[in-house]
Amino acid sequence: MKNEPQSEQELLTRAREIAGMTFQELAQEANISVPPDLRRDKGWVGQLLEWHLGATAGSKPTQDFEQLGIELKTIPIGYNGKPLETTFVCVAPLIGVAGLTWETSHVRNKLSRVLWIPVEGEREIPLAQRHVGSPLIWSPTKDEEKQLKTDWEELMEMIVVGQVEQITARHGEVLQLRPKAANSRALTEAYGASGRLIKTLPRGFYLRTQFTAKLLEDHFAQ
Template sequence: MNTPLPPQSLDELLSRAKMMAGLSLGQLAAGLGWPVPANLKRDKGWIGQLIEQELGATAGSRPEQDFLHLGVELKTIPIDRTGKPLETTYVCVAPLMNTRGLHWEQSLVKHKLEQVLWVPVEGERDIPVADRRIGTAILWRPTPQQSASLRQDWEEIMEFIALGKVHRLSASHGEVLQLRPKAANAAAKTECIMEDGTVGLTNPRGFYLKIPFTQAILRQAFDY
């Protein structure tokens, strides 16, 4: 199994991403010595892990940018034939305890989204995994307006959490950012603040970018 070294510069990262464009996942996997799953039911993160390996990402599961030395987060994004994202985009785990004094400027959401390399990948289920093609990568930084929208949603969601109202949050909250359960199964539990100030248990939650937000990023980049 081949293990590419981390890119030493932003130009090297972008060059690697450019070389992937147009390849199928099967071609990329063959070059790395990876077997291709028949489907992604049990391998949901396989595509992202494959792209991470090819580009030399270093973060793994650590709560930091994938290319911390370059200040870049990597996000693969499954798209349909029209270029629309097929699902929301996971950003990071949400803190449900010890939220006092936590501000947007120090948040993991802001850190993760300061600079993102988006890698579109064909994601429609009727295309065999090995045949799905990789698109042209986009290096994106949020505009002031996008940053303001992210910050507003994050602050409103975090206020719910701090007040012990995490159970009242649904995926419909937030204009561009939402909070959803994030766990391998519904039995997973983590501590959270309850409305009476005590500590209770709930499903872990994660921050996700809503589809219209990521669709706008792609539209802006590809002008469609």
């Protein structure tokens, strides 16, 4: 594991150094074996990049580079340069949510400063042969933050009033709430419509692909 980078510039330099390399090359250097696919190893790519970049947070709710206040997000890209899937931000709180504000939310904390690393994501490219793309460091613009805040407040309002089961992937312009569980037995508590606690699947906040596509486009068009 590399030491934690001491500055944003050092982190960006490390990310640029691995741009263009294949997962196979990066895995060999880290002495990690490449799985045949990501079906059972969803977090593998992120862990591989964390090793090379010196991320320390692991699965803690803080940013991946805690001292720098920067979150690492990989983004699988198709042949057309567009994201292939939504981006997981963090797990959503379903109980004890009264009084939570956007300003102190996990979502805002995680997205305040992000190191985005695009990676080849087309399924037909064997995992070992996929390449890492050019990194970018991003913070939301005023408009982007406003969009995120509006969606977050709408979704949290539904959770507070016991409508978590009515939330679908269609809610939210840029941020959506979706079930986040390895299997359907992993239930958690939430408020039901009657105000009583119910058992439901854990939920996660995800960024829609049109949001991340625009973010990449804006950056690489500069």
